[in-house]
Amino acid sequence: xxxxxxxxxxxxxxxxxxxxxxxxxxxxxxxxxxxxxxxxxxxxxxxxxxxxxxxxxxxxxxxxxxxxxxxxxxxxxxxxxxxxxxxxxxxxxxxxxxxxxxxxxxxxxxxxxxxxxxxxxxxxxxxxxxxxxxxxxxxxxxxxxxxxxxxxxxxxxxxxxxxxxxxxxxxxxxxxxxxxxxxxxxxxxxxxxxxxxxxxxxxxxxxxxxxxxxxxxxxxxxxxxxxxxxxxxxxxxxxxxxxxxxxxxxxxxxxxxxxxxxxxxxxxxxxxxxxxxx
Numbered sequence: 481x482x483x484x485x486x487x488x489x490x491x492x493x494x495x496x497x498x499x500x501x502x503x504x505x506x507x508x509x510x511x512x513x514x515x516x517x518x519x520x521x522x523x524x525x526x527x528x529x530x531x532x533x534x535x536x537x538x539x540x541x542x543x544x545x546x547x548x549x550x551x552x553x554x555x556x557x558x559x560x561x562x563x564x565x566x567x568x569x570x571x572x573x574x575x576x577x578x579x580x581x582x583x584x585x586x587x588x589x590x591x592x593x594x595x596x597x598x599x600x601x602x603x604x605x606x607x608x609x610x611x612x613x614x615x616x617x618x619x620x621x622x623x624x625x626x627x628x629x630x631x632x633x634x635x636x637x638x639x640x641x642x643x644x645x646x647x648x649x650x651x652x653x654x655x656x657x658x659x660x661x662x663x664x665x666x667x668x669x670x671x672x673x674x675x676x677x678x679x680x681x682x683x684x685x686x687x688x689x690x691x692x693x694x695x696x697x698x699x700x701x702x703x704x705x706x707x708x709x710x711x712x713x714x715x716x717x718x719x720x721x722x723x724x725x726x727x728x729x730x731x732x733x734x735x736x737x738x739x740x741x742x743x744x745x746x747x748x749x750x751x752x753x754x755x756x757x758x
Contacts, residue, residue, distance in 0.1 A: 508586060509545055509548060511664075513582075514579065514663045517541055517542065517575075517578050518660040518663045520541040520544070521541045521574060521575045521578060521659060523541070524537035524538065524571050525571055526540075527540070531566070532564065532566045532567070533566060534569070535563075535566050535567045538564075538567045538578070538603075539560055539563040541574075542560075542563055546563075549585055550589060559585065559588075562599065565600065567607055568607055568611070569610045569614065570611050570619075572618055572662075573610040573611075573613065573617075573662065575660070576658075576663075576665060576673055577606040577607060577666060578662075578663055578666065579662060579664060579665060579666025579667035579668075580602070580667070580669070581606075582663070582667050584599060584670065584671065606671075606674070613674075613682050613683075613686075616686050617682060617685060621686050622650075622654060622655075625692060625696065626646075626647050626651035628693055628696040629646050629647065629696055630643045630646045630647025630648075630650070632696055633646040634646075635700060635703050635704060636703065701720070704720055705717055705720060726745075
C-alpha cells in the first residue's frame with residue numbers, strides 16, 4: 481500500500497513593501513519667528529569677510545527659523561552649515577530674501593521642497609536681483625533725498641536741530657519698514673516675491689525719489705542763494721557755485737567715494753563756521 485503523498489509546501493506570500501508616509505511638519509513659522517529673523521537681520525554684516533561676505537550673518541539671521549523647523553540637532557546643524565555659504569546683497573532688502581528662504585526651508589521640512597542646490601540657486605538669484613534694486617533705491621535715491629531734505633530743513637530753521645531729525649526720519653522709516661516688513665513679505669510670497677507687483681513698486685519708488693530729490697535740491701539751492709528773498713553777496717554765491725561744481729565732479733569719481741568728499745566738506749564747513757562765528 482503506497483504512502484499518501486503530502487502536499488507541497490505553500491510558497492510564502494511576500495508582503496507588500498511598507499511605504500512610509502511623507503513627513504508631516506508639526507511646526508510652522510509664526511510671527512515671533514519672523515520678527516526674530518528681522519531683528520537678527522540688523523547684524524547681517526557683523527561677521528562680513530572676503531570669503532563668504534554676508535554668509536555668516538545670513539545663517540545667524542535664519543537660525544530662529546531652522547531651530548523651529550528642525551528639532552533634531554544634527555539635521556538643524558546640517559541646514560545651518562549650508563546657509564553659511566557665500567551670500568551678498570543690499571543689506572536692507574536682504575530681509576526679503578531671508579523671508580523667501582524661510583518659506584522654502586518650511587517646504588523642505590515638510591518634504592515637498594527642493595534640496596541644497598536649489599536653495600543655493602535661489603539665494604544667488606535673490607541676492608543679485610535685490611542688490612541691483614536696493615543699491616539704486618537706498619544708496620543712490622533715498623539717502624541723497626533724505627540728506628537734501630535735512631539740509632533744506634536745517635537752512636530754514638538754523639537755530640533748531642530739526643534738520644538732523646528730518647534726515648533721520650526720512651531715511652530710517654522706509655529702511656526699518658523694509659527691514660522688518662520685508663521678512664513677512666518674502667515669507668508670504670516665497671521665491672516669486674520679485675516677479676510680481678512688488679518689484680514694480682520698488683522701481684516706481686526709485687523714479688519718484690529721484691524726481692523729488694531734484695526738486696528739493698533746487699529749492700535748497702535757491703534758499704541758499706537768496707534766503708527769505710534777499711540775495712546773498714556775490715562772494716557767497718560764487719562759493720556756492722564752486723561747491724556745487726566740486727560736488728558734481730567728485731560724484732563721478734570712485735575713489736575717494738562721494739561720502740568721504742561730503743564728510744570732508746562738512747568738516748571744513750564746521751571749521752569755517754567756528755572760525756568766523758564762534
